[in-house]
Amino acid sequence: MSTLEIKELYVSVEDQEILHGVNLTIKSGEIAGIMGRNGSGKSTLAKTIFGHPDYKITSGDILFNGESILELSTDKRARLGIFLGFQSPIAIEGVTMSNFLRTALHLKNPDEKLENPIKFHRKLKSQFEQIGLDASLVNRGVNENASGGERKKAEMIQMSVLQPSIVVLDEIDSGLDIDALRVVAENITKQREETNSGFLLITHYNRLLTYTKPDIIYLMHKGTIVKSGGPELAVELEEKGYEKLVAESSNQN
Ligand SMILES: Nc1ncnc2c1ncn2[C@@H]1O[C@H](COP(=O)(O)OP(=O)(O)OP(=O)(O)O)[C@@H](O)[C@H]1O
Numbered sequence: 001m002s003t004l005e006i007k008e009l010y011v012s013v014e015d016q017e018i019l020h021g022v023n024l025t026i027k028s029g030e031i032a033g034i035m036g037r038n039g040s041g042k043s044t045l046a047k048t049i050f051g052h053p054d055y056k057i058t059s060g061d062i063l064f065n066g067e068s069i070l071e072l073s074t075d076k077r078a079r080l081g082i083f084l085g086f087q088s089p090i091a092i093e094g095v096t097m098s099n100f101l102r103t104a105l106h107l108k109n110p111d112e113k114l115e116n117p118i119k120f121h122r123k124l125k126s127q128f129e130q131i132g133l134d135a136s137l138v139n140r141g142v143n144e145n146a147s148g149g150e151r152k153k154a155e156m157i158q159m160s161v162l163q164p165s166i167v168v169l170d171e172i173d174s175g176l177d178i179d180a181l182r183v184v185a186e187n188i189t190k191q192r193e194e195t196n197s198g199f200l201l202i203t204h205y206n207r208l209l210t211y212t213k214p215d216i217i218y219l220m221h222k223g224t225i226v227k228s229g230g231p232e233l234a235v236e237l238e239e240k241g242y243e244k245l246v247a248e249s250s251n252q253n
């Protein structure tokens with residue numbers, strides 16, 4: 001059972017405050033969705049959870065299982081079992097996906113024997129095929145010459161290999177074709193069932209949320225969470241748009 005708590009988090013980039021007191025919790029076995037306009041601070045939150053050096057926490061805390069992770073480096077956060085699927089995954093030329101993931105898995109579980117490279121390679125190829133990626137990508141540099149959608153699918157494979165307890169996926173649905181979106185959603189659901197991972201799904205569209213059935217939806221606006229609710233909030237957002245819903249929630253407060 002794992003919990004990631006974001007407490008009254010204030011974050012600045014180059015002396016400009018982007019997050020102004022964000023509170024939310026991600027728990028094992030739960031799926032939280034976060035929606036919000038372009039530039040509202042969603043990716044800033046994701047990157048801050050992972051200790052990106054450009055994002056300075058001026059106040060507040062991030063707790064994993066009750067303990068602050070602010071002093072931990074990004075790799076230590078990953079070893080705790082926190083995973084980030086990037087909005088724009090980068091390419092790492094010269095490092096094959098197979099070597100990258102086999103090494104990452106060993107770093108995460110150092111007490112376990114490094115997996116046999118041939119067996120690992122074979123397993124990875126079948127995972128690539130299962131998600132609709134050409135198995136030859138396993139031998140290429142990580143995301144090398146890969147399309148946007150292929151990179152998103154590769155993030156999902158990294159997630160299922162590493163089996164994290166808390167998963168943050170930043171717009172995993174952007175750039176995916178219709179079939180791929182369904183497969184990705186199935187992977188999220190499967191991971192939740194098999195390993196009881198907790199998810200924070202950052203998205204602009206209700207479709208991913210319809211497939212994954214989140215427990216809670218957060219609405220982010222100008223660096224704070226202005227509203228939360230059940231899956232019906234995502235439907236309401238698509239119907240009314242951000243402006244109307246944000247205005248309604250500020251009238252209620
Ligand atoms: N490294 C940075 N340097 C300068 N400004 C930044 C940096 N990162 C984020 N910002 C600014 O912070 C604000 C929030 O950006 P962020 O990427 O978190 O938005 P977002 O909610 O993820 O938007 P989108 O839906 O478009 O992905 C934006 O105004 C952005 O320009």
Ligand SMILES: [Mg+2]
Pocket residue numbers: 042043044087170
């Ligand atoms: Mg973003």
